[in-house]
Amino acid sequence: MAAVTAPAVRAERLFRFFHSGDEEVLALRGVSVSLAAGEWLAVTGPSGSGKSTLLACLAGLDEPDGGSVWVAGRRITRRPDTARAVLRARHVGVLFQSGNLLEHLTVAQNIRFARRLAKQPHGTDGVRERLGTVGLEDRGSALPGELSGGQVARAGLAVAMANDPAVLIADEPTGELDELTERAILGLLAARAANGTAVLVASHSPAVTRAADRVVELRDGQFVEKGKR
Numbered sequence: 062m063a064a065v066t067a068p069a070v071r072a073e074r075l076f077r078f079f080h081s082g083d084e085e086v087l088a089l090r091g092v093s094v095s096l097a098a099g100e101w102l103a104v105t106g107p108s109g110s111g112k113s114t115l116l117a118c119l120a121g122l123d124e125p126d127g128g129s130v131w132v133a134g135r136r137i138t139r140r141p142d143t144a145r146a147v148l149r150a151r152h153v154g155v156l157f158q159s160g161n162l163l164e165h166l167t168v169a170q171n172i173r174f175a176r177r178l179a180k181q182p183h184g185t186d187g188v189r190e191r192l193g194t195v196g197l198e199d200r201g202s203a204l205p206g207e208l209s210g211g212q213v214a215r216a217g218l219a220v221a222m223a224n225d226p227a228v229l230i231a232d233e234p235t236g237e238l239d240e241l242t243e244r245a246i247l248g249l250l251a252a253r254a255a256n257g258t259a260v261l262v263a264s265h266s267p268a269v270t271r272a273a274d275r276v277v278e279l280r281d282g283q284f285v286e287k288g289k290r
């Protein structure tokens with residue numbers, strides 16, 4: 062009998078409420094999603110539709126008010142923060158708008174730090190190879206503040222992928238990039254997906270939705286399916 066592999070990430074009926082003054086905002090209304098290894102899903106939707114909230118819940122950065130998330134077959138919801146952080150460090154790559162580089166560490170040190178958190182070998186050789194993968198072989202000793210915008214994006218991706226995650230979760234990863242750099246980042250994401258990492262990207266960019274295998278739209282905290290290639 063063929064082995065049954067767990068989805069790289071799976072969410073069942075996620076709900077998330079926020080309070081804003083006297084108002085209650087229902088940011089997620091029963092969202093379910095599942096990504097197999099190597100699958101690339103783009104999430105679109107108007108501003109405020111719940112994209113960042115969904116990604117934060119899938120990445121274990123936020124706890125939904127209802128529903129469950131499994132990453133690499135392990136439930137990441139309803140666990141203490143420390144247990145969630147361990148699962149995230151091992152199985153999830155996170156690339157958010159706020160950036161994922163520690164400013165006081167060099168690019169190479171950022172990659173090594175992410176690998177150490179994931180309890181993976183963090184010697185110099187592996188780090189050099191990872192810098193080469195994103196085209197930053199000669200920028201390993203630079204601090205993030207010394208990089209161009211495009212180099213920051215590449216470095217951020219190298220850090221997000223440093224733990225060889227089951228799923229890479231990225232919120233508008235190409236939002237502030239020129240067309241050429243966006244294409245380069247999308248090429249790196251495609252290569253990662255071809256290597257078996259599930260890739261989930263929230264974006265408004267048509268180039269991102271064109272590159273994805275599947276596109277879903279969030280509206281008022283619910284999915285509207287947009288079709289499959």
Ligand SMILES: Nc1ncnc2c1ncn2[C@@H]1O[C@H](COP(=O)(O)OP(=O)(O)OP(=O)(O)O)[C@@H](O)[C@H]1O
Binds near residue numbers: 081087111113114115
């Ligand atoms: N911490 C919070 N406190 C209160 N309301 C919040 C909080 N985070 C999100 N919201 C609300 O939840 C809804 C969904 O927000 P979210 O940031 O997930 O949307 P988004 O689709 O990512 O938007 P954008 O494309 O502008 O980034 C919005 O109405 C937002 O105001």
